[in-house]
Amino acid sequence: MKRTRAQNRVLNKFVSKPLAPRPRAHKPRVLKPSVLVPLVFIAFTLISGCGASKQKLRMVPNLESTLRQVTTLEQDMTMSLGPMGEQSTQSTTLFEMTQIPRERRDDGSTVMEYRYDRIRTETTVGDQVMTMDTDSPSEDELDPFSALVGLSITARITNRGKVLEVSGFDELMDSISSDMSGPEAAQMKELMRSSFGNEAMTSMLQQITPILPEDAVGVGDSWKSETSMQFPMLGDMEVDYAYEVLAFEPYVGSDCVKLGFDYVISITSGDALLDLLRQMMGTDVDLEWEMKDSIGTGSLWLDRATGVVMAMDFTQDISVQMSMGIPEVAEEMDMDFDIRQTMSMETVR
Numbered sequence: 001m002k003r004t005r006a007q008n009r010v011l012n013k014f015v016s017k018p019l020a021p022r023p024r025a026h027k028p029r030v031l032k033p034s035v036l037v038p039l040v041f042i043a044f045t046l047i048s049g050c051g052a053s054k055q056k057l058r059m060v061p062n063l064e065s066t067l068r069q070v071t072t073l074e075q076d077m078t079m080s081l082g083p084m085g086e087q088s089t090q091s092t093t094l095f096e097m098t099q100i101p102r103e104r105r106d107d108g109s110t111v112m113e114y115r116y117d118r119i120r121t122e123t124t125v126g127d128q129v130m131t132m133d134t135d136s137p138s139e140d141e142l143d144p145f146s147a148l149v150g151l152s153i154t155a156r157i158t159n160r161g162k163v164l165e166v167s168g169f170d171e172l173m174d175s176i177s178s179d180m181s182g183p184e185a186a187q188m189k190e191l192m193r194s195s196f197g198n199e200a201m202t203s204m205l206q207q208i209t210p211i212l213p214e215d216a217v218g219v220g221d222s223w224k225s226e227t228s229m230q231f232p233m234l235g236d237m238e239v240d241y242a243y244e245v246l247a248f249e250p251y252v253g254s255d256c257v258k259l260g261f262d263y264v265i266s267i268t269s270g271d272a273l274l275d276l277l278r279q280m281m282g283t284d285v286d287l288e289w290e291m292k293d294s295i296g297t298g299s300l301w302l303d304r305a306t307g308v309v310m311a312m313d314f315t316q317d318i319s320v321q322m323s324m325g326i327p328e329v330a331e332e333m334d335m336d337f338d339i340r341q342t343m344s345m346e347t348v349r
Contacts, residue, residue, distance in 0.1 A: 054218035055248075057257065058159045059209075059307035061101035061110055067308065068117075071095040071208075071345040080336040087126070094120040099347070108159040114205075115152040119145040153198075155205055159307070160214070163206040166198045203237065208312055208345060210243060210259065210300060221245050236268045246299070252310050252346060256301040261314075265294035286325035294318045298343075313344040 073093045080086050096118040103111040120133040137146040153168040211225035222244040228236065240263060247258045298314025318339040325332045 054216040055257065055304060056216040057212040057302060057307055059110065059157060059161050059212065060159055061306050061308050063101045063104060065101065067099040068348045069097045069099055069345060070348065071343065074342045075339060077337060077339045082334050089123065089125050091121065091123040109156050109164065112155050112157060113152050114155065116148040116150065119148060153201060157209060160212045161209045162211060163202050163209055166202045166205065169198050169201055208309060210261070211241065212307065217245050219245050219247060238266045240264045251301040253349065254303045254310050255305070256310055257304055258299060258301050260299050262297045267291050284327060287322065289320055289322035292319040292321060308347065310347045311345065315340065315342045
């Protein structure tokens, strides 16, 4: 039978269409060792890093170790005295101390001994520069620092960094000032007690000892703490701290955790400064003052194994307004104080 032209066109579509290729069996792709090994290493590193990224920070100093602390405090103070103009004072104080862990209590706190090795101060007022250095002791009987070298105080600190008590300094001061006499000596004793006595040392130690968090922390974690203490000569001090973990890194020969911190200080005035001022001036002066701003920021490095502060630096700014009335003067004297303090501390094994 003869096909029509239309039938031929339909048949040609099937006959001339190429056959579809036979599907090949699927073979799984296998990563080459040069690619597989690095991926396994990265995965293992990430997994192991997750377990080590957080750590519970605790202060547990090695009882068999002795550390040496070198602290430098720089202060720049500008006093605005109204019609009398401005006066600037710069001072630098160097403390070298030996830190010795003595005892671990059942509650986890540690009794620390701090021995004075050297104190050096340099104060500049206008064109005058006054220097005291225990490495070059003065023959002046009122030199308050030379007698401290070689003497110690003790402090008990919890494993979370709270300074519970400081002892030994009041007794130490009584012994080294027993030969001082006269009104100037009495003023020097009071100044030393207010600046370096048990309460003052508790405040200073707490300022360089962070309150550690209850839970484990890692990079980026933050916490806050509040501390109440006695501020030398001024009154009751409240300090609000905010901490943040910045890094885990080696520093000054130790495996450390680096913390950044900010703080705000508020003070409720007491009578110690007024009493001393009246004693020094020999008259019944009146004094009112208010601290406007006191803020600070800094960083510190904690040894991860022991929680000991290996290094610290901070800067704080303080602004105080003061008004003093003197019986012999009709008008009150208004004074403004702007103070910048910079501290650096390093611990040497």
